[in-house]
Amino acid sequence: MSYLFPTYARWEVQPVKAKGSRLTDQNGDEYLDFTAGIGVTNLGHVPSTVKEEVIDQLNLFWHTSNLFQSKLQEETAKLLVEASGLDLVFFCNSGAEANEAAIKLARKATGRSKIITFLHSFHGRTFAGMAATGQEKVKVGFGPMLETFEYVPFNDIEALKAALDENTAAVMTEIIQGEGGINPATPEFLQSLETLCHENGTLLIIDEIQTGIGRTGKPFAFQHYGLHPDIVSVAKGIASGLPLGAIIGKKELGQAFSPGSHGSTFGGNPVSVRAAKATLEIIFQNDFLNEVERKGAYFQNSLKTKLSDAKVVKSIRGKGLMIGIELTDNAEPFLVQARKEKLLILTAGSHVLRLLPPLTVSDSEIEKAVNILSKVLGS
Known part of the structure; x- marks a missing residue:
């Protein structure tokens, strides 16, 4: 009997210890962990x-309490501001809370109510997060x-033009749809989206909860495309596994979040923020990010070579x-088979295997994962 609500289809693996890219279960079996806590432990366990x-x-x-001054919050917020090119930070506890804050801020700052998002998007499981998500199954x-x-189709600028009107407070998008299937936005779509938002007085919210904090080789994925969002939501990799989320926004939005307008009892908890500061000081270094880009290219090229006949x-x-x-x-049977081969990976939708190794993963660990995937996928 379990005393937990059955909200997760839990695996048979029960972690007892972990370090770096390796995780050991209750039987003493060691796994190569390419889930990173669903993109959270970016510096490894x-x-x-x-x-x-x-x-x-x-x-x-x-x-x-957030009634007190916090030098630690200020120092950590400065790291996010300098890395993003934005101005102000609000700390909360999770990605869903960050997106709630982003939606509230956009509506209050603009005086408008409509939010446009995209089919196959995912923005959380709270009521605003569900409402923003372009997947019926979560609702x-x-x-x-x-x-x-x-909701409009992803990468369809004409559909966005048709939906955008004078009551649109914000367009909210991922740069790469994570839960929706690792679907990248095209550069042309992103550039046109930003232009349309600015022309219409509509805020651009970028959900960087899975793509941010170095995951794509930049501090934030929007920086690959020269975008200038109004609000960015972050969580997952920000504090190496301790609960923390945040939004980063332009300074002109500050008056909309005046005292009493929004808050979070545990948001910006000193233990989580201390972890975030240490995490960001490592990940936001250029040499570290360049290595992520190199390893990412190496991983993809190795997969394409090894799986070319699969x-x-x-x-x-x-x-x-x-x-x-x-x-x-269907991806699920292959996920199970990889786990039997001691490789932990994820799905993204029904037909996509999702690979989110720690950003500190070694080339030899990438090679091992590629060989296991080759075996599992029959190439």
Whole structure:
């Protein structure tokens, strides 16, 4: 009997310890972990530098309140601001909360109510997150959704033009749709989207919860395309596994989030923020990010070479160390088989295997994963 709600179809693996790219289960079996906690442990499991900072903070204090000044929050927010080119940060606890904050801020700042998102998008499981998500399966059984959300096809600029009107507060998009199948936006679409938003007085929200914090080889994925968003939501990789989310926005939006307009009791918790500061100081270094780009290219090229004869493979796509393998068949059996071969990976939709290794993964670990996938996929 389990005392937990059955909200997850849990695997048979129960982690007991982990370090770097390796995870050990209750039977003593060691796995190569290319899930990274669903894109969270970007520095690998239990990174030493972050661990030391967390222990030091635990010895100081764990929690006070956001009524107090926080030098630590300011220092961590500065890292996000300098890396993004934006101005102000609000800390919360998760990606869903970050997207809630982004939606609230956009509506309050513009005085408009409509939010446009894209089919196959994913923005969280709260009511605003579900309403923003362009996938019907996450909404089933929960009754009427929040109003004034509209969904258009991804990479279809004409559909966006038709939907955009004077009541549109924001367009919210991922640069690469994660849960929707590792679907990248085209550069042309992104550039046109930004232009349309600016012409219409509509804010551009970019959901970087899975693509941000170095995952694609830049601090944020929008930077590959020279975009200038109004609001960016981040979480997952920001604090090496401790719960933290944030939005980063332009300074002119600051007056819309005045005292009392929004808040979070645990948002910006000192232990999580201390972990974030240590994490960002490593990931936002140019040499580190260049290595992510190199390893990502190496991984994709190795997969394309090794799986070139695999009949079940339709395409391999992604950016940096966010990679999807689209299959002709349902992906779940291959996920299970990879796990039997001691490689942990994910799905993204029904027919895509999703690979999210730690950004610290080694070339030899990439080679091992490629060989396992080759075996599993029958090439």
